[in-house]
Amino acid sequence: xxxxxxxxxxxxxxxxxxxxxxxxxxxxxxxxxxxxxxxxxxxxxxxxxxxxxxxxxxxxxxxxxxxxxxxxxxxxxxxxxxxxxxxxxxxxxxxxxxxxxxxxxxxxxxxxxxxxxxxxxxxxxxxxxxxxxxxxxxxxxxxxxxxxxxxxxxxxxxxxxxxxxxxxxxxxxxxxxxxxxxxxxxxxxxxxxxxxxxxxxxxxxxxxxxxxxxxxxxxxxxxxxxxxxxxxxxxxx
Amino acid sequence: xxxxxxxxxxxxxxxxxxxxxxxxxxxxxxxxxxxxxxxxxxxxxxxxxxxxxxxxxxxxxxxxxxxxxxxxxxxxxxxxxxxxxxxxxxxxxxxxxxxxxxxxxxxxxxxxxxxxxxxxxxxxxxxxxxxxxxxxxxxxxxxxxxxxxxxxxxxxxxxxxxxxxxxxxxxxxxxxxxxxxxxxxxxxxxxxxxxxxxxxxxxxxxxxxxxxxxxxxxxxxxxxxxxxxxxxxxxxx
DNA sequence: ATGGCGAGAATTGAATTCAATCACAGCAGG
DNA sequence: CCTGCTGTGATTGAATTCAATTCTCGCCAT
Numbered sequence: 001x002x003x004x005x006x007x008x009x010x011x012x013x014x015x016x017x018x019x020x021x022x023x024x025x026x027x028x029x030x031x032x033x034x035x036x037x038x039x040x041x042x043x044x045x046x047x048x049x050x051x052x053x054x055x056x057x058x059x060x061x062x063x064x065x066x067x068x069x070x071x072x073x074x075x076x077x078x079x080x081x082x083x084x085x086x087x088x089x090x091x092x093x094x095x096x097x098x099x100x101x102x103x104x105x106x107x108x109x110x111x112x113x114x115x116x117x118x119x120x121x122x123x124x125x126x127x128x129x130x131x132x133x134x135x136x137x138x139x140x141x142x143x144x145x146x147x148x149x150x151x152x153x154x155x156x157x158x159x160x161x162x163x164x165x166x167x168x169x170x171x172x173x174x175x176x177x178x179x180x181x182x183x184x185x186x187x188x189x190x191x192x193x194x195x196x197x198x199x200x201x202x203x204x205x206x207x208x209x210x211x212x213x214x215x216x217x218x219x220x221x222x223x224x225x226x227x228x229x230x231x232x233x234x235x236x237x
Numbered sequence: 238x239x240x241x242x243x244x245x246x247x248x249x250x251x252x253x254x255x256x257x258x259x260x261x262x263x264x265x266x267x268x269x270x271x272x273x274x275x276x277x278x279x280x281x282x283x284x285x286x287x288x289x290x291x292x293x294x295x296x297x298x299x300x301x302x303x304x305x306x307x308x309x310x311x312x313x314x315x316x317x318x319x320x321x322x323x324x325x326x327x328x329x330x331x332x333x334x335x336x337x338x339x340x341x342x343x344x345x346x347x348x349x350x351x352x353x354x355x356x357x358x359x360x361x362x363x364x365x366x367x368x369x370x371x372x373x374x375x376x377x378x379x380x381x382x383x384x385x386x387x388x389x390x391x392x393x394x395x396x397x398x399x400x401x402x403x404x405x406x407x408x409x410x411x412x413x414x415x416x417x418x419x420x421x422x423x424x425x426x427x428x429x430x431x432x433x434x435x436x437x438x439x440x441x442x443x444x445x446x447x448x449x450x451x452x453x454x455x456x457x458x459x460x461x462x463x464x465x466x467x468x469x470x471x472x473x474x
Numbered sequence: 475a476t477g478g479c480g481a482g483a484a485t486t487g488a489a490t491t492c493a494a495t496c497a498c499a500g501c502a503g504g
Numbered sequence: 505c506c507t508g509c510t511g512t513g514a515t516t517g518a519a520t521t522c523a524a525t526t527c528t529c530g531c532c533a534t
Contacts, residue, residue: 025524026321026487063489072306076313084263085495085516097399104401107344162334164341262494263517300519322486322525
């Protein structure tokens, strides 16, 4: 059973091979967490749905030990809720809880943006312009969700932080499902203020006007928060 | 080996007995995490110090599996840094990183306080007054640290949140060591503005004046942030 | 003396195994 | 017909065991 030490493409995989890729020792938990995170964010798992350890372990070719590690990681991120001796479920939010997360975003994202503004390369600002334009043309909900997320997170990409960036990623992840549900609704209502916000944000970034960018972003998030609060039916399911 | 189902004080402990207390199944990781957290916050572990899994497991009468769970929990809180295959260390902060955390506190704690103000029972406000007074009289660094933490966290105690409260606890925990180091210094400098802030905060709470309370608190945290930034030597060790 | 190298020890990562708890179906009784 | 209880199966929690990696310390060459 002695496996060779990671030869390039020959011989057997040293530990576990998933999708044909060689994987290092000591990252199984993080890898499973990343995969499960994507599944939850992509909608493969619904909020409230139960997560079984054995099922995950079997699907990833691992034992339940790293699966439990992965669940702990996602619990800390707020994506999963664990009850001792009972099980794990995909976390769900009430309307009030979602409002709280949006208030956090409203106060934190302008700060992260301010860290990013000065260091943002001009090429990135052009990509942001392209994303804002693409969103206005987009007709598909899933595509819009993806573009919107890319747009905002890209605008923060020049910020080097130890906690602020992670906190905001978590906020985006925890609210992802409800943002998707809302987007389906907002497209029916033909509200274009979202696009105007994005365009204004790009202008502020071009001018390297940190104050203006912060204000536009705070108003953008606030508007979304209030729109969500007007549609509590999203949270019933 | 069939153990009776949790008889009161007779027979052998069902699983593991620590400090003579009976403990439920499925909480070992959380319990070890809580104990280690207190040790780190209390100063028993210094930033940068290595944490060995076996040592912890032995001390808590458990195997390394729940210890690893505990380390994952504390890593998510930012108190511990884990490197795969290498080990775990108590996290340390640079001056710049600490400033970032204080900027987070500056934006978030007023929000949490606003959640709390209206629901804070009058008795709690009296306790806050007592804590503010006790801090002014306090001569001991450790006692001041403890009173200050109790004061602020108590002022938030009426807020019911799912993420904001946890985030702020983490901010307090991650900066605890440096706050202690600073306090030793500030006492030499005889700066009483901290106490004036506390007294003003209690007044605002008495008046149920949310806006005033938020402003006082933001200024309080900002002043501490700037004071810390003036003493980068704290972060050299 | 100092820096690179290698063998052994120490430490961490993950699979397996066993124990404890919980969920749920079926049944007795009101 | 509904309510509450009980036993069985499923699921999770933790100890043990084994494998992989890294750290440490002594050795040697420069």
